[in-house]
Amino acid sequence: MKILFCSSEVVPFAKTGGLADVAGALPKALAKKGADVKITMPLYKNIKPKSNTPLAHTPVAKNVDCLFIENDSFFNRDGLYGTSLGDHPDNLERFAFYCMKTLALMKDIDFQPDIIHCNDWQSALIPVYLKSIFRDDSFFKKAKTVFTIHNLAYQGVFAENEFNKIGIDRSLFGIQGLEFYGKVNLLKGALIFSDHLTTVSPTYAREIQTKEFGCGLEGVLYERRNNLSGILNGLDYDIWNPQVDSLIFEKFSSDDLSGKAKNKQLLQKQSGLAVDKSIPLFGMISRLAEQKGLDLLAKTIEQLMKLNIQVIILGTGEKYYHDLLGAMAKKYPRKLSLNLKFDDKLAHSIYAASDIFLMPSRYEPCGLGQLISLKYGTIPLVFKTGGLADTIEDFDEKRGCGNGFVFDEYDPEVFFETIKRSIDTYRIKELWKELVLAAFACDFSWENSAKHYLDLYKRIMTNA
Numbered sequence: 002m003k004i005l006f007c008s009s010e011v012v013p014f015a016k017t018g019g020l021a022d023v024a025g026a027l028p029k030a031l032a033k034k035g036a037d038v039k040i041t042m043p044l045y046k047n048i049k050p051k052s053n054t055p056l057a058h059t060p061v062a063k064n065v066d067c068l069f070i071e072n073d074s075f076f077n078r079d080g081l082y083g084t085s086l087g088d089h090p091d092n093l094e095r096f097a098f099y100c101m102k103t104l105a106l107m108k109d110i111d112f113q114p115d116i117i118h119c120n121d122w123q124s125a126l127i128p129v130y131l132k133s134i135f136r137d138d139s140f141f142k143k144a145k146t147v148f149t150i151h152n153l154a155y156q157g158v159f160a161e162n163e164f165n166k167i168g169i170d171r172s173l174f175g176i177q178g179l180e181f182y183g184k185v186n187l188l189k190g191a192l193i194f195s196d197h198l199t200t201v202s203p204t205y206a207r208e209i210q211t212k213e214f215g216c217g218l219e220g221v222l223y224e225r226r227n228n229l230s231g232i233l234n235g236l237d238y239d240i241w242n243p244q245v246d247s248l249i250f251e252k253f254s255s256d257d258l259s260g261k262a263k264n265k266q267l268l269q270k271q272s273g274l275a276v277d278k279s280i281p282l283f284g285m286i287s288r289l290a291e292q293k294g295l296d297l298l299a300k301t302i303e304q305l306m307k308l309n310i311q312v313i314i315l316g317t318g319e320k321y322y323h324d325l326l327g328a329m330a331k332k333y334p335r336k337l338s339l340n341l342k343f344d345d346k347l348a349h350s351i352y353a354a355s356d357i358f359l360m361p362s363r364y365e366p367c368g369l370g371q372l373i374s375l376k377y378g379t380i381p382l383v384f385k386t387g388g389l390a391d392t393i394e395d396f397d398e399k400r401g402c403g404n405g406f407v408f409d410e411y412d413p414e415v416f417f418e419t420i421k422r423s424i425d426t427y428r429i430k431e432l433w434k435e436l437v438l439a440a441f442a443c444d445f446s447w448e449n450s451a452k453h454y455l456d457l458y459k460r461i462m463t464n465a
């Protein structure tokens with residue numbers, strides 16, 4: 002099976018969030034199962050393709066090639082989508098170019114895909130182009146499109162007067178097309194024109210058909226519910242594995258947790274926290290945005306600092322949270338370590354060193370942080386939503402089940418009480434060990450998810 006996988010970010014070349022992790026791992030997992038995969042992404046500044054001629058491409062794994070779409074005036078600049086000053090003003094042109102060029106490139110290299118798998122608004126025009134400009138093109142005749150929503154809140158919305166830059170017929174700017182309240186909505190185009198839609202967890206697939214989570218597109222999604230499924234993301238255990246991770250202080254496994262304790266001690270030292278193995282260390286690695294439950298943290302941080310705990314936060318985002326958390330870190334330097342940056346190495350260290358991982362997201366399509374945590378024996382504390390609800394089960398010592406702490410009312414008091422409950426469990430050594438071992442035992446490798454995708458591809462290929 003020939004698969005074209007389109008993503009605006011791909012690990013290890015460029016990453017701003019979970020999409021890059023997925024785009025780096027799923028193609029590899031598909032290829033392991035026999036598929037032939039080409040990935041396309043923009044050639045951003047600082048990416049050095051291995052081969053520079055004639056089409057910059059880089060082999061990623063056996064039967065996986067990453068092809069870079071080159072255009073210096075669009076992509077050779079700081080920021081994938083924007084800078085601290087805001088979104089790049091020409092994003093519509095940049096990603097329309099990426100989409101059109103991707104399809105042209107397939108012809109140039111004579112790669113005739115069975116499946117074209119697009120992701121998020123940046124590649125949303127590909128299914129639109131295939132059903133309009135390329136409608137009668139025999140090269141793409143058998144290609145079926147799958148579109149994955151990684152986060153419905155980001156839709157690629159532009160002013161109406163930009164529509165002509167897309168290069169498609171004006172008739173597609175309408176309620177049955179790309180129009181959304183008088184604006185151009187690229188994601189909506191993909192929701193209408195793709196053969197099949199997926200999102201990254203079964204629960205989120207249901208949630209987005211409701212007003213609360215649908216971001217205005219719930220009607221479109223509900224209409225397409227028979228062609229919409231949820232497939233959980235996996236994790237690339239080649240990258241996220243404490244037994245082989247060279248970015249952490251000391252490697253460890255579930256058989257010997259002394260290495261995990263060492264990571265905690267060294268991270269406490271490096272971060273200026275009190276070095277004390279008995280204090281529960283809470284980690285949080287996240288965009289600092291309300292989606293990620295930062296409002297809950299902001300409302301409880303003062304109370305939390307009165308407990309005998311430590312918190313280490315890594316992330317960037319809204320200025321309000323930078324300032325608020327910054328003031329707290331100044332006040333409690335031995336208890337709160339705040340790292341306002343994107344730092345992959347520190348992220349690995351935090352996953353390895355923390356006892357509990359905070360992920361109180363208001364909504365979460367799948368979430369990777371909780372899955373990474375489990376692999377490092379770090380217990381996730383999550384709000385019951387989307388992929389968090391599908392992967393984390395509340396610990397119940399009596400029934401002897403669960404792999405984390407889950408709260409189901411999005412409320413600061415409930416969040417705070419759940420943190421206290423996690424600390425109480427942490428204090429009981431045997432119980433904690435049981436929970437940590439349950440976390441280690443979870444398997445969220447891509448193996449399983451890739452199989453679901455392949456089954457789906459096969460199904461839609463036979464639906465002529």
Ligand code: ADP
Binds near residue numbers: 020315367
């Ligand atoms: P989202 O894609 O919504 O931001 P996910 O949980 O799906 O959230 O994925 C986030 C990914 O980005 C995880 O791999 C997480 O470790 C990583 N990450 C987030 N913020 C940072 C940061 N400041 N530094 C390093 N890695 C980060």
